[in-house]
Amino acid sequence: MPFELTPTKLIYGGEALGHHAGRTVLVPRVLPGERAEVEEVRTAKGVVHARPLRILQAAPERIDPPCPYFGRCGGCHYQHLSPESQSTTKREILLETLRRLGRIDWKGEIPLHAGPAWNYRNQAQFKIGRQTDGGVALGFFEPQSHRVLPIECCLILSPCLNSVLAELRRPEWAQGLADFLEIELFADQRDEEVMLTLRGEAASVEGEQTGRGLLERIPGAVCVALAFSNRFLVLGKPALNYSVGGFNYRVSPGSFFQASRFLRLELVTSVTGEERGELALDLFAGVGLFSLPLARRFNRVVAAEANLTSASDLKANAEANGLANLRAAGETTYDFLRRFAQAEPDLVVMDPPRGGVDAGSLKLLAALRPRKIHYLSCSPPTLARDLNFLVGHAYQLDSIEMFDSFPQTYHIESLAKLTRNHHARP
Numbered sequence: 001m002p003f004e005l006t007p008t009k010l011i012y013g014g015e016a017l018g019h020h021a022g023r024t025v026l027v028p029r030v031l032p033g034e035r036a037e038v039e040e041v042r043t044a045k046g047v048v049h050a051r052p053l054r055i056l057q058a059a060p061e062r063i064d065p066p067c068p069y070f071g072r073c074g075g076c077h078y079q080h081l082s083p084e085s086q087s088t089t090k091r092e093i094l095l096e097t098l099r100r101l102g103r104i105d106w107k108g109e110i111p112l113h114a115g116p117a118w119n120y121r122n123q124a125q126f127k128i129g130r131q132t133d134g135g136v137a138l139g140f141f142e143p144q145s146h147r148v149l150p151i152e153c154c155l156i157l158s159p160c161l162n163s164v165l166a167e168l169r170r171p172e173w174a175q176g177l178a179d180f181l182e183i184e185l186f187a188d189q190r191d192e193e194v195m196l197t198l199r200g201e202a203a204s205v206e207g208e209q210t211g212r213g214l215l216e217r218i219p220g221a222v223c224v225a226l227a228f229s230n231r232f233l234v235l236g237k238p239a240l241n242y243s244v245g246g247f248n249y250r251v252s253p254g255s256f257f258q259a260s261r262f263l264r265l266e267l268v269t270s271v272t273g274e275e276r277g278e279l280a281l282d283l284f285a286g287v288g289l290f291s292l293p294l295a296r297r298f299n300r301v302v303a304a305e306a307n308l309t310s311a312s313d314l315k316a317n318a319e320a321n322g323l324a325n326l327r328a329a330g331e332t333t334y335d336f337l338r339r340f341a342q343a344e345p346d347l348v349v350m351d352p353p354r355g356g357v358d359a360g361s362l363k364l365l366a367a368l369r370p371r372k373i374h375y376l377s378c379s380p381p382t383l384a385r386d387l388n389f390l391v392g393h394a395y396q397l398d399s400i401e402m403f404d405s406f407p408q409t410y411h412i413e414s415l416a417k418l419t420r421n422h423h424a425r426p
Contacts, residue, residue, distance in 0.1 A: 002039045002053055007032050012093050012380055014077030014410035023048050028143065029071055029080060031059040041144075061085050067155050074143040076156065076408040083117040087404050090412045094380050094402060102384030104391065110400050110414075113270070115262030117407040121157050122187040123259040126165070128180050128200075136174045138165065138183070156408055158261060160191040160220055167218050176210030186251075187220075188240045189261065195223040195240050197232075197253050211235050225253030232309075239313070244268055247292040249317050254309040256286045260405035268293055270401055270415055271374055277346030281370070283333045283361075284352045287313040288326070294349065295326040304329045304336035333357070337364035345370045356382025359389075366393040373418045380412055387416060394421045 007016035007030055015026040027050040030036045035057035038050040055062075065071075065079035078086045091110055098104040129137035129148030139151035152169065153162050164185055168177070177183065180200035187194050196214055198207065211224040215236045223240065226233040232253045239252040244264050251257045258264055272293045278300065282291040285303035287310050295301040295318070303326065305311040311330035318326040329336050333352075348370040350357060356379060357365070365373075366389075373395065377383035391397060395418040403413040 002037050004035060004056065005030070005038050005050070006035050009096075010089050010093065012097055012410060012412070020048070025050050027052055028077065030055070031062055031080065034059045034062070069149060069151060069154075072142060073140050073149050073151065074145075075140045075154070077410045079408050083114070083404075083407050086117075086407060087112055087114055087402075090404060090410075091402060094400075094412055094414055097380040098384045098387070100384070101381055102388040102391075104384065104387055104397065106397070106400060108399065110402050112402050112404065113263055113266045114404040114407070115260070118155050119158055120260050120262050120405075120407065121154075122161070122189075122191065122261040123185065123257075124154065124157050124161055125182055125184045126151070126168075127182055128177055130178060134174075135171065136178050138169055138177070156406075158187050158191045160187045160194060161185050164194050164196075164218060164220060168214075173210075173214075176206075176213065179206060179210070186240065186257075187261075189242050189244075191261070192220060193222045193237075193240060194218075194220045195225065195237075195251075195253060196221055197225040197227055199227045201228075208233065208235070223253065227254070244289065245293060247317075247321055249287050249289065249292070250313050250320070251287055252309055252313050254307070255313050256307060256310050258289065258405075263403055263405050264289075267376075267403060267405075267413075270403075271349060271351075271376055272297075273374065273417075275347050275372065277371075279342065279345040280347040280349065281340075281345050283336070283348060283350045283357075285314055285328075286310050286351070288317045288328075290349050290351065291326055291328075292317060292321055292323060294347070295323040298346065299325060301326045302329060302336075302340070303327070304331060304333055306330075306332040334361045334364065337361055337368065340368070343369055347372045347374065349374045349376070351376040352382075354379040354382065356386050362386060362389050366390070369394075369420060371420055375416045375418070376413070377416065378411065378413050380414065383414060383416065387418075390418055395419065396421055 005018045007018035011017050015028050016030045018025045025048045027038050037053045041049050070079045126138045127148045137148045137150040139149045142149050180198045182199045184197040207226045215224045223236040239250045242249040276297045280294045280298040280301045282303040285305040291303040315328040399417045401415040405413045
């Protein structure tokens, strides 16, 4: 049964929160203060999840979404808001999340780093769906489902990735791609060369034949990787090369690298800062995006990365850039900290996945007593949780910066810098 709702705020996850008949209601694509007709989809843990039917009274800040897939595709959440309004909203969500989950009432400024709002992604994972006519659908999942919505062009992807997508949608590739579940596209910094990674359980011989065909006939394709049970068969170039701030990075299939192409240098500059000293640690280091510049200003840098492909790239990148003072440790942050004996490093940089830093690693980190911690987070809820722990263990929060690396989506990247209270007991 449809009902009328006027939400009061946007929350992390891209939905608007309101109340109706004494119950909390979450609904996407509606703005605070708008009158909307919505209907219940499901109820979970006492919260009603609804979908919008029509906007009865629009908010002044509402704009027309430029993408024809908005609302049907699960990738974007805020195309009905201007980029400036999106950034303001994300700042409010970050502050509210820190207060509610971390008990951190931040009163200082939050500098914003923002780049172009469109064509910013250099990486995308397209799902491969089977159609009734025998063809395949390349696209993204619909919201809260595993139905593949076919996509002709995605406005947040780089021009090169959209060109490759158009080629992959040609009928001649349907039979070969049907054997896979997903295809990942990753473009280099010039947006000219592309790495394609196919995932699924396709037979090796058939899959390799498809891969070689893609490599030969897709303009811009220089590397095709076939992922089978956590191992890769790599055809063509073994990796893409990136240059950021004068450092060169090798990025192999299966390695992690920043997916937003416009704010990389600002991110590196802010995370590493002007810090100098004897010893710096880089945890969740990836291929060394922050480790390499740190190694120019610290006598020793030790970088820990659990993904062995990324760790291998990290080691190769240190060698290729002539950084003999950078050591790569291919292990989890917890295992690394459990073995690392040198107390009071000058700086620890952390860039964990959305799950944040596990409790065991946080305890070991606090016992190590680093002088400064720079924590780059892609999840405000886990950042709030982890900052609450660190502030409770003799650290003070000095600054917070926000990077709107993924406009049109609810994702928020933020950088928190902390220093250890000098009066804390060792």
